[in-house]
Structures are given as C-alpha cells and as structure tokens.
Amino acid sequence: MGRLFIPRAAPLALSHTKLFTFRTTTAAARATTTTYASSKGSPRRSVSRPLPDSLVRRTRSTREFNEEEIEHFLSNGTHVPVLLGEVLDVFDRRGRPLRSFVDCTMGAAGHSSSIIRAHPELEIFIGLDIDPVAYKMANVQLDLILNNVEAERKDRALQRYTYLRNFRDIRSIVRQVDANISSDGVDGILMDLGMSSMQVNNAERGFSVLNDGPLDMRMNPLASLKAEDILNSWPEAEVGRILREYGEESNWRKIQTKIMKARTGGGLHSTNELLNLVRSACGGPAGRQGWMKTATRVFQALRIAVNDELNSLRDALFAAFDCLAHGGRLAVISFHSLEDRIVKQTFLDIINREEGGSPVKKKNDCEEEWCKQKIDGKFGTILTKRPITPSTDEEKLNRRCRGAKLRVLQKVPQE
Ligand SMILES: C[S@@+](CC[C@H](N)C(=O)[O-])C[C@H]1O[C@@H](n2cnc3c(N)ncnc32)[C@H](O)[C@@H]1O
Numbered sequence: 001m002g003r004l005f006i007p008r009a010a011p012l013a014l015s016h017t018k019l020f021t022f023r024t025t026t027a028a029a030r031a032t033t034t035t036y037a038s039s040k041g042s043p044r045r046s047v048s049r050p051l052p053d054s055l056v057r058r059t060r061s062t063r064e065f066n067e068e069e070i071e072h073f074l075s076n077g078t079h080v081p082v083l084l085g086e087v088l089d090v091f092d093r094r095g096r097p098l099r100s101f102v103d104c105t106m107g108a109a110g111h112s113s114s115i116i117r118a119h120p121e122l123e124i125f126i127g128l129d130i131d132p133v134a135y136k137m138a139n140v141q142l143d144l145i146l147n148n149v150e151a152e153r154k155d156r157a158l159q160r161y162t163y164l165r166n167f168r169d170i171r172s173i174v175r176q177v178d179a180n181i182s183s184d185g186v187d188g189i190l191m192d193l194g195m196s197s198m199q200v201n202n203a204e205r206g207f208s209v210l211n212d213g214p215l216d217m218r219m220n221p222l223a224s225l226k227a228e229d230i231l232n233s234w235p236e237a238e239v240g241r242i243l244r245e246y247g248e249e250s251n252w253r254k255i256q257t258k259i260m261k262a263r264t265g266g267g268l269h270s271t272n273e274l275l276n277l278v279r280s281a282c283g284g285p286a287g288r289q290g291w292m293k294t295a296t297r298v299f300q301a302l303r304i305a306v307n308d309e310l311n312s313l314r315d316a317l318f319a320a321f322d323c324l325a326h327g328g329r330l331a332v333i334s335f336h337s338l339e340d341r342i343v344k345q346t347f348l349d350i351i352n353r354e355e356g357g358s359p360v361k362k363k364n365d366c367e368e369e370w371c372k373q374k375i376d377g378k379f380g381t382i383l384t385k386r387p388i389t390p391s392t393d394e395e396k397l398n399r400r401c402r403g404a405k406l407r408v409l410q411k412v413p414q415e
Contacts, residue, residue, distance in 0.1 A: 059386050059405075061086050063370065065393035073110055074397065078137075079197040081110030082401040083333055086388050088118055089370050090331045090408050091188045100124040100186040102174065102323070104167035104316065106138035107196040113145045115190075116158070120149070126177055126186075127162040128170070130220045134196055135164045166220070167191060168315040174323045185325030185411070193313065194335040195219075195303075197400065203271075207303065209295045212272040217299075217306045227302040231274070232267035236260050246310070246338065247301030251294055254281045274298065300336060310342055317346040321380070327413040329383075333406050340387065340405050347409045351377025366410065383408040 063085050073080040081087075091098050098119045103112045106127040116122060127142065129135045139162055146160060161177050170189075175182040195207055199219075203211035206227060215228035230239065239259055243252035258281050262268050268277065275295050282291035304310060320330050334340040366374060366383050373385035387405035394401050 059389040061370070061388050061391045061394070063089065063391065065391045067393075067397065069114070070397065073108075079108040079110055080398045080400070081107075081114070082192065082398065082404045083388065083390055083394070083406050084111065084114055086370060086406055087111055087190060087331055087333075088114060089368065090329055090383075090406075091115060092118065093368075096187070096327065097121040098187045100126075100181050100325075101188045102126040102128070102170065102186055102190070102320075104128050104170060104189065104191040104320065105193065106162070107134050107192065108198065109138035109141035109145075111190055111192060112138065113141055115188075116142075116145055116149060122158055124178065124181060124186075125158060125160045126173065127160070128165050128167050128173065130164070130166050131196075131199065132164055132221065133198060133202075135162065137198065138162065166312060166316075168312045168319060170316060170323055171319045182323075185328055186323055187325055187328045189320045189324060189328070189330045191313075191316065191320065191330075191332045193309075193333060193339055206271055207299070209271065209275060209292065209299055212270055215269060215271060215274060215302075217303045219307045223307075225306055227306050228267070228269055230302060230305055231259055232263060242301045242305045243298060245301075246304040247297035248338070249294060249297045249301065251282060255294075255298060271299075304338070310338060313339060313342050314346055317343065318350065321350050321409065321411065324411040326411055328411050330409045330411075331406060332408075333404050335403050335405075340407075343405075343407050344387075347382050347407060348375070348377075350409065351375065351380040351382060353379065371408075378412075380409055380411045383410055 061083065066085055069084050069088075070080050091101070098115075099121060101115055101119070101122060101124070103109075103115070103126070106112055106129040109127070112125070112127055116125060125142075127138060129138060142160060142162070146158060149158060163173055165173060174186065199205050200208050201211075203213035204216070205218075206213045206216035215226060215231060217227040218225070230242065234242075236256060240252055240256040243249045243255055249255065255278060258277050259268070262273075262277060268274050278295040278298055279291045282294050284290050317330075317332070324330060332343045334343050366381070370388060371383045375382040375385050384407045387407050389406075390398075390401040390404055
C-alpha cells in the first residue's frame with residue numbers, strides 16, 4: 001500500500017469500439033470463442049465448443065516425436081524444452097550453416113544446449129535471460145555442454161556470450177558482442193516465451209495458482225513493481241483494464257470490485273488470498289471452465305502487467321528481425337492467445353513495413369517438410385502461415401507444452 005501509481009504499459013491495441021472474435025486454444029482439441037462487443041469494453045464469452053478436428057490437424061506438428069530428445073530433461077527434473085525437435089528443424093538447413101545464434105530466453109538452456117550440439121559449425125552463441133536464477137542455471141548447463149563440445153572440436157572454439165538482460169535490448173547486445181555480426185546479422189534467433197518450470201514451481205515467485213506465495217510475479221526480481229502493488233494501489237479503472245485486456249476475463253468487473261473492497265481490509269498479500277477472492281467472485285466448481293480457469297486468467301493478467309510483457313515482446317520482435325542476417329530465421333514460441341496474436345501481427349507488419357531498410361525482391365524458398373504455407377513480403381517470408389503446435393505424443397509427455405505455438409519468420413536473402 002501507499003505506492004504511487006505510475007502508468008508503465010500503454011493499453012494493449014485492442015479496440016473496444018469494434019466487434020471482433022478470436023479463439024483461444026485451451027487444450028488439445030478445445031477452443032473458447034470469445035466475442036467482444038459494445039464500446040463499454042465489456043467482454044461477453046460465447047459458448048465454448050471444441051476446435052474442429054480439421055483445424056487441430058492442420059496446425060499439429062507432423063514431425064515424428066522423438067522421446068529421446070527430451071528424456072534427459074524429463075529425468076533430471078529441469079525445464080523440458082517445448083517443440084524441441086521442431087525448433088531444431090527450423091535451424092537445420094541444407095546449404096546454410098548456422099554460424100551465429102541468439103537464444104533470447106535461455107531458461108534452463110534446453111533449446112540452447114540442443115542447438116549447440118546439433119551445430120558444430122556454430123561460432124558465436126549469445127544467450128539472454130531476464131531472470132537471475134534462470135541465467136545462472138543456463139550458464140551451468142552451457143559450461144557442461146561447451147566442455148564436451150570443445151573437447152570434440154579442438155580446431156575451432158565457440159565464442160559464448162550470456163547476458164542477464166531483457167530481450168527487448170537485443171540490438172545493443174548484439175552490437176556490443178561483435179561489430180561484424182552486428183552489421184552482417186545473426187543466422188538464427190529463438191524466443192521461447194512464457195515461464196520456465198523453475199519459475200512456476202517456486203512458490204516464492206508468486207506465479208503459480210497452485211502454491212501459496214507472495215504476490216510478486218516479477219521475472220526480474222530487481223524490478224520495482226510487484227503484483228501486490230497493482231492489486232493494492234493502482235486506480236480501480238486500471239485494475240479493471242488489466243483483467244479485461246490481459247486476462248480476457250469476462251467476470252472482470254466483479255473481481256475488480258472485490259479487489260477494491262479487499263483494500264479496506266488491508267489489501268491482498270498472498271496468492272491464496274487472491275485465489276480465495278476469485279473463488280468468491282465466481283462461485284461454482286473449480287473445474288476446467290470454473291473459477292480455477294478464471295484464477296489462471298487473473299494471474300496471467302497480473303504477470304503481463306508486472307513485466308510489461310506484451311510491449312516488450314512487440315519491441316523485441318522488431319529488434320530481433322533487425323539483427324538477422326539476410327536469409328536468417330527468427331523462431332518464436334508463444335503460450336497464450338494474446339502473445340500469439342502479437343507475434344502473428346508483428347510478423348506481418350515486419351515483412352511489409354515501409355520505414356527503414358530497402359526491400360529486396362528475391363523470394364524466399366523453403367522446401368522443408370514442416371514449411372507448409374508461406375506468406376511472402378517485401379522484407380521477409382513468414383514460413384508458418386499457420387503456427388506449428390505440439391504433437392499429441394509431446395502433449396502426453398509434457399502437459400506444459402499445451403497451448404504452445406511456433407511461428408517462424410525468415411529475412412529475405414541477399415540478391
Ligand atoms: C519458457 S522459459 C525458456 C526455456 C528454455 N527455452 C529452455 O529450453 O530451457 C522462458 C524464459 O524466458 C525468460 N524471459 C521472459 N521474459 C523475458 C524477457 N523480456 N527478456 C529475457 N528473458 C525473458 C524467463 O525468465 C524464462 O527463463
């Protein structure tokens with residue numbers, strides 16, 4: 001209590017004067033169709049119905065799932081990298097070596113380690129993470145991998161640079177690493193959004209609806225804003241906007257009123273207090289569409305606001321594209337519909353943008369198996385007109401991959 005409200009994130013670009021419909025994939029074969037209507041910004045959720053089988057099949061990865069690729073992560077209890085085989089395929093290109101690579105979200109370095117192992121030609125690896133715990137864990141993992149890799153290839157050392165930084169700073173980080181790759185560009189960039197298992201499983205971080213902990217939710221523990229600051233001191237309308245826009249929560253008004261009421265009793269300070277508040281606002285069973293689902297949306301909304309996630313993502317996508325070499329690829333894995341919509345729209349904006357850079361006419365060619373439908377633009381090609389989603393086998397082994405969507409953008413090759 002007693003903290004000043006400082007507006008930090010511009011409202012998400014959702015128009016409340018127009019009527020529009022979108023889908024959120026909530027489980028393997030389900031979707032919720034949400035309709036926003038009216039200029040008052042009051043979302044109305046229509047009936048939930050399963051996603052047609054044909055649509056599910058169109059986005060599902062057709063790559064044969066290789067359990068061995070993730071066995072090691074499953075057995076040692078660290079974060080299990082999502083869509084690992086699919087990501088490896090994106091950067092495994094005939095006739096085009098991967099000499100430089102940036103992992104914007106190292107986490108436990110699952111994707112990074114596998115990329116390094118799969119690409120003996122890799123010369124420069126840059127890894128980022130905003131979370132000091134993940135940063136440390138990733139570096140331990142990279143030490144192990146690099147010791148083995150170096151022993152195997154004595155002829156050429158891999159230069160590795162890791163930074164405890166926000167991925168929205170990727171431009172200046174790449175510049176700082178090497179003037180040459182800053183001007184020529186990097187061959188591959190990966191962003192695996194969302195939270196790692198280490199973050200979700202640590203109750204003290206306040207990310208999980210399942211474990212009681214402080215209302216923190218900061219990816220960067222040095223940042224000043226926590227979830228409890230928003231709940232206990234931000235203006236009522238701002239709290240409502242966050243629930244509505246970042247949580248896509250139809251019951252937002254009732255929850256907002258309860259949050260305001262809680263302030264008179266000393267405010268909310270633990271995730272269990274927030275959970276109880278949501279339960280009392282919703283009533284009914286906890287099940288898939290019950291109050292637990294609402295609680296998940298409320299937690300998502302707060303996390304997005306605390307970490308300014310959507311603005312950070314949009315900025316980072318433009319910056320990452322600028323850092324790519326001609327013909328280089330940017331792969332992004334998102335975990336909820338707000339993120340995915342930003343990735344999808346920003347990719348379209350990027351390939352057709354007017355300002356800066358000169359268009360190269362040459363079309364991109366992608367004959368790889370996973371690349372089904374493309375969208376060509378002046379500056380690049382979207383190689384995944386529809387996103388790639390995990391196979392049923394991956395979903396069976398790793399529940400956390402549900403809802404993941406992989407989108408890939410390739411910069412136009414040099415003439
Ligand atoms: C899903 S995990 C990545 C897991 C990783 N790919 C692996 O295989 O172990 C996402 C990571 O991104 C980090 N992160 C989230 N937002 C970030 C940002 N804006 N800048 C840098 N890292 C960020 C989180 O701290 C977390 O460690």
